[in-house]
Amino acid sequence: MINSQNKEVLLKVVNLKKWFPMQHGLASLFAKEIKYVKAVDGINFEVYKGETFGIIGESGCGKTTTGKLIMRLLEPTDGKILLNNEDVAHIKGKELKNYRKNVQMIFQDPYASMNPRFRIRKVLEEPLVIHGVGNSRKYRDEVSKQLLESVKVTPAEDFMERFPHMLSGGQRQRVSIGRGITLSPSLIVADEPVSMIDLSTRAEILAMMNNLKREFGLTYIYITHDLSTARYFADRIAVMYLGRIIEIGSADDIVDNPIHPYTRVLINAVCEPLPGKVKVMKDIQIKGEIPSAARIPKGCRFHTRCLFATEDCINNPEPELIDAGNGHYHACSRASYLPAFKY
Ligand SMILES: Nc1ncnc2c1ncn2[C@@H]1O[C@H](COP(=O)(O)OP(=O)(O)OP(=O)(O)O)[C@@H](O)[C@H]1O
């Protein structure tokens, strides 16, 4: 599927929602109205073939839920998930099993996603066994060995016999990345893949993921709350706030030329002013706490924390994404009245 910007679209998400009901079983029968945690509340984006698409936002904004929806570990409440133009939002059975070969997820905690009683050999060959790929032990051993070499956990023969607890955190995450590419997926959803890793090895692992991307023709969705790794690692970034995307654009535009007040706050929180440059917006702050996803403010959902909000932001319907050119979109109807953002 080629879009209007002449990009080949691998994944397209349309009005995707995941609302978790707050009452279950009998309680839901007696409830006057069922209340929902609106973890993902109508998001739209495209992921281009071969790119790294970053999703950032603070804790609880719906990043992992978005990843799990794309993986189809969760059933969407509404919306479409198009992979290569085919809607997979509600596929089941064999179709879903095939889909899971093509889309893999890497989690924050590699230890939790590995059976501690399996040797690394078995951890790596598990996807092959589940999907009935390669019937001989020799073939599976050869694949495991090559994977360990690709993710630079060597000497491979030595590590194949170890158990997960005998590896460092960084090595374990490398193995789980290796397991993610075992079945040659086209899309990998990496949910905070380096946030539990030592600062000193984070960049190494991201650089390795970049090499794998080139070598195996992968596309990544990189989920993080860390804007600095997102800028380094992602080609484009979507910023989420309370279940919605409030800004989306190239990583450079998002960091150097943020439009939405929330994105500006995120950037101010991490960026030190560059030497010789004054951060004009340094007084940009945020009010209060993030509201609960069970009680989303009406109007612009950010208005309760926004220093620039007016009555219109409360009373008008929530703005859809507004085109600022160059593939940069934002959801702030006051954008043209905001002071310029300069470092
Ligand atoms: N199974 C569930 N049932 C009910 N509510 C849920 C469930 N999973 C997530 N939530 C809620 O949905 C919202 C989004 O959660 P999610 O885990 O997607 O956030 P996140 O952006 O990944 O946060 P973090 O940065 O902490 O990982 C939160 O309010 C969370 O409490």
Ligand SMILES: [Mg+2]
């Ligand atoms: Mg998460």
